[in-house]
Amino acid sequence: MKSPYVCISGVGSPKQEKPIARKFEESGLAELNRVVALGVEITPETFISRKENQYGRHWYPVCDDLPKVLKPNGDGARKIKPILQLNFGEFDFKHEDLHREMGFCLGALAKCSRWHPEGVQINNYPLHHKDPEIILKIARVARADTIIIQCCEEVTQECNPKKLAVRIGKLADKQLIDYVIFGSSDGRVPLNTEALLPFIDAAYEEAGDKIGVGLAGDLSAQTVSQVRPALKRYPSLSFNAEARLHKNGNSDKRLDLPKVGRFLFAIAHEIEMAV
Numbered sequence: 001m002k003s004p005y006v007c008i009s010g011v012g013s014p015k016q017e018k019p020i021a022r023k024f025e026e027s028g029l030a031e032l033n034r035v036v037a038l039g040v041e042i043t044p045e046t047f048i049s050r051k052e053n054q055y056g057r058h059w060y061p062v063c064d065d066l067p068k069v070l071k072p073n074g075d076g077a078r079k080i081k082p083i084l085q086l087n088f089g090e091f092d093f094k095h096e097d098l099h100r101e102m103g104f105c106l107g108a109l110a111k112c113s114r115w116h117p118e119g120v121q122i123n124n125y126p127l128h129h130k131d132p133e134i135i136l137k138i139a140r141v142a143r144a145d146t147i148i149i150q151c152c153e154e155v156t157q158e159c160n161p162k163k164l165a166v167r168i169g170k171l172a173d174k175q176l177i178d179y180v181i182f183g184s185s186d187g188r189v190p191l192n193t194e195a196l197l198p199f200i201d202a203a204y205e206e207a208g209d210k211i212g213v214g215l216a217g218d219l220s221a222q223t224v225s226q227v228r229p230a231l232k233r234y235p236s237l238s239f240n241a242e243a244r245l246h247k248n249g250n251s252d253k254r255l256d257l258p259k260v261g262r263f264l265f266a267i268a269h270e271i272e273m274a275v
Contacts, residue, residue, distance in 0.1 A: 002146075002178050002212035006267055008260055009039030009085060009242035012058035014071045016255055021079045023261040027268040032275065036264075037081040039121065039240070040069050040112070044088065044100075047108055058254035059246060063111065070115040083148070084108060084117040088124060101135055109142045119146030121181070127155050127167050136176040148179040150216065150240075156182065156199055165202035172207040181240055183217035191217025193230050200230055200237075214238030220245060221262035224270055231274040239267055 006029060008020055017038060024036040041060050045051050050063045061069050070082050086105060109117065120139040127149070139147050149171075155164065171177045180203055182196045196215065203213050213234065215227055219241035231237055241263055247256045 003035060004033065004212060004214075004236045004238045005035045005037045005081060006238065006264065007037035007039050007083060007240040008245060008255070008263075009041060009083075009240055010055075010059045010246055010255055011038045011040050012061055012065075012069060012254055014069065016257065017070055017080060019257050020260055020264075023257075023264050024080070027261075027264040029264060029268045029271070032268060032271045034268075034271070035081050036079075037083045037119070038070065039083045039085045039242070040066070040117070041085045041087060041242075042066070042108055044104055047111075048104060055246075056251070056253050058252070066108070066111045067114040069112075072114050073116050081118050081146070082115055083119040083121050083146070084112055084144075085121040085123060088122070098134055102138055105135055105138050106142060109139070109144070117144065119148060119178075120144040121148040121150060123150045123184075124152050124154070125149035127151060127159065127164060133171070133174070133176060136171065140176065146178045147176065148181060148214075149177050150181045150184070151199070152184045156196065161198040161202035164199060165206035168203055168211070169206040172210040177211060179212040179214055179238060181214040181216050181238070183215050191215065191219065191223070191226050193226050193228075197230055197233070200234065204234060212236070212238050214240060216240035216242070218244055219263065219267075220259060221266040224263065224266045227267075227270060228274070231270055235271065235274045241267075 045053050046060045047063045052062055053060050136147055168180050182199050183191050200213055245259045246253050
């Protein structure tokens, strides 16, 4: 089983790294066998078209900002795990050659080489359609130590738990994925743990000895109790939090560090109660 983690997504500045790492240490999550991951979000719009999206460059860095989002990992002693989170957006994965998707993946990884992403997360991975394994293979060849796929609401609505778990298991057997995350952390869909539990059960049964499993969806210090039913059953769950940890101003949507700190302490409490 992969080591569980807690990911804070939407990092937009190297100044955020040290305070988050400090709050992680203070929360006691390390003693609970968790690592902290920092997720850097990009889309085809922000990377290929080099346009700022509705959330702003402090949440979704524009192409040329990517090398500066996190500090270089020169000595290899970094206490956090940097994750590049690819939102394929307009790409539908349904055409034959997947040249655009491959170019997006490789180009983004190359642009971030200064701080060396230790993992790649593919958001909205279309497990409910034909699996575009070539994207996962490219990410692995491009030295992504960890590959995460996110199954959003559309996937879980179109696939039954067993069918989805079988597809996840096949990718795990080929060593193309390391984690699967159920739910979406972008704030559009609240976390429904009860609805996702059958998928989590099936994923653990099919591939729990090979991959890690996680939850995402509207998580904050105020909503973290929603994970309790799943966490009691599976204390090794990972978690991804994003939308509720950002400021909600019209022009300033960067990470709200006090909210991040409160969330880390709250999730540590939930994990401690479960183990």
